[in-house]
Amino acid sequence: MSAKSSVEWPTLGMMLTTYAVFGIAMSQWTAAPWVCTIIMGIAIAQFSSLQHEVLHGHPFRSVWLNEIMVFPALMLVIPYRRFKETHLAHHRDPNLTDPYDDPESNYLDPEVWPRLPRILQVLLRLNNCLAGRLVLGPVIGTFIFLRCEVSGLFAGCRNIWGAWGLNMLGLVPVIWAIQAAQMSFWAYLGAVYLAFSLLRLRTFLEHRAHIQHRARTVIVEDRGPLALLFLNNNLHVVHHMHPQVPWYDLPALYAARKDHFLRRNDGYVYRNYAQVFREYLWRAKDPVAHPIWPVNKSDL
Numbered sequence: 001m002s003a004k005s006s007v008e009w010p011t012l013g014m015m016l017t018t019y020a021v022f023g024i025a026m027s028q029w030t031a032a033p034w035v036c037t038i039i040m041g042i043a044i045a046q047f048s049s050l051q052h053e054v055l056h057g058h059p060f061r062s063v064w065l066n067e068i069m070v071f072p073a074l075m076l077v078i079p080y081r082r083f084k085e086t087h088l089a090h091h092r093d094p095n096l097t098d099p100y101d102d103p104e105s106n107y108l109d110p111e112v113w114p115r116l117p118r119i120l121q122v123l124l125r126l127n128n129c130l131a132g133r134l135v136l137g138p139v140i141g142t143f144i145f146l147r148c149e150v151s152g153l154f155a156g157c158r159n160i161w162g163a164w165g166l167n168m169l170g171l172v173p174v175i176w177a178i179q180a181a182q183m184s185f186w187a188y189l190g191a192v193y194l195a196f197s198l199l200r201l202r203t204f205l206e207h208r209a210h211i212q213h214r215a216r217t218v219i220v221e222d223r224g225p226l227a228l229l230f231l232n233n234n235l236h237v238v239h240h241m242h243p244q245v246p247w248y249d250l251p252a253l254y255a256a257r258k259d260h261f262l263r264r265n266d267g268y269v270y271r272n273y274a275q276v277f278r279e280y281l282w283r284a285k286d287p288v289a290h291p292i293w294p295v296n297k298s299d300l
Contacts, residue, residue: 010248011050011059014231017068018046025103028042029183037187040196042229044074048199049231049247055241073170076192077142080170081163082149091243096207096216099290105109107209107290126282130277133204138196202230205276208268209291222272223251236275237265242279 025036047070053059056068072082086103097102099109106128113121114134127133127140152160157285177186182209210216227234232246236260238254239245245253252260262269270276 006061008246010060011053011246012069013044014049016061018043018050023177026177026183028243029181033184033187037191038194040188040191040197044195045198046229047074048195049082049229049233051080052087052233053231053247055080055087056213058246071166072169074174074192075148075195076174076189077167079163081165081166082160085159085163088141091240093213093216093240095207096213097209097210097290099293102207104203105207106288107286107293108288109136110289110293113289120215124288125267125284128286128288129282130200130201130280130285131282133200134197135224137200137208138193141200142196158167198229200271201226201276204280205270205285206236209293210266210268211292214264215268217268219254219261219265219269220271220273220276222260224272226273228236237261237268 025039025043029036029040049071051193054070056067057063059069060066067080073079090096090102092101097105097107099105099107103139108116108124116124123136123140127136149160149164153164178185205220206218207216207217217237217240218234220235222234232250233239233247235250235254238250241261241264242250242253273277
């Protein structure tokens with residue numbers, strides 16, 4: 001692993017490149033709307049991956065300087081500070097997949113599941129195969145997130161109000177850029193939807209229900225464009241065990257201690273995302289109701 005310096009140049013370079021690609025695609029939107037919308041969607045997904053790096057303390061040692069780097073609200077409805085707060089809560093590994101204590105869990109309490117309306121059950125079942133997650137996941141995930149956020153706002157949670165206030169300020173340069181580029185706002189929504197869909201591919205099987213929390217986190221050994229888009233977060237158990245390590249050091253760390261990591265997560269591994277598509281495009285990986293709930297939160 002490389003030593004921690006005052007500036008992590010690969011991350012800063014990726015940040016500047018992502019902004020450049022996003023800006024060029026937006027400025028050329030009227031000339032090639034479909035192509036530029038797709039490129040912008042990819043850039044927004046890359047931006048979200050960079051936000052994930054930032055919340056873990058990269059590329060600068062300064063928290064406020066890191067936050068400035070991801071100030072524009074390119075994702076529209078995901079305030080950075082709420083992303084940071086919920087994601088760091090997700091990193092409490094004994095809570096992984098907990099329907100209540102893991103903010104990123106896709107499982108429901110088995111006692112809640114049968115009481116849901118039938119149409120909602122159908123949608124959530126569809127959401128548990130990869131095709132459904134890519135198509136429906138952005139809507140379902142955003143709805144669940146916003147419902148929780150609205151509850152927190154009405155409850156007067158200052159941290160949530162503050163995060164949304166900053167997000168509203170971050171929308172100002174985004175809306176200005178859309179108008180300056182004469183871009184359709186619906187096209188921008190399409191780019192954001194594509195970004196959410198790409199991110200749903202990464203999160204689709206990041207965690208599984210398992211009695212031991214150390215074995216709940218996946219490794220996808222992909223080294224192609226998707227690994228770059230996700231900033232090697234597909235090596236997810238490595239990231240969970242070493243969240244302070246920057247994205248560009250994760251592959252070498254995994255290669256050096258592969259046997260250790262695979263023992264640690266009980267062999268929860270896929271060769272690449274092509275394997276994930278083959279196995280789960282039309283087939284659910286998991287039930288919606290947590291299959292072993294409640295679980296002991298100690299590492300048995």
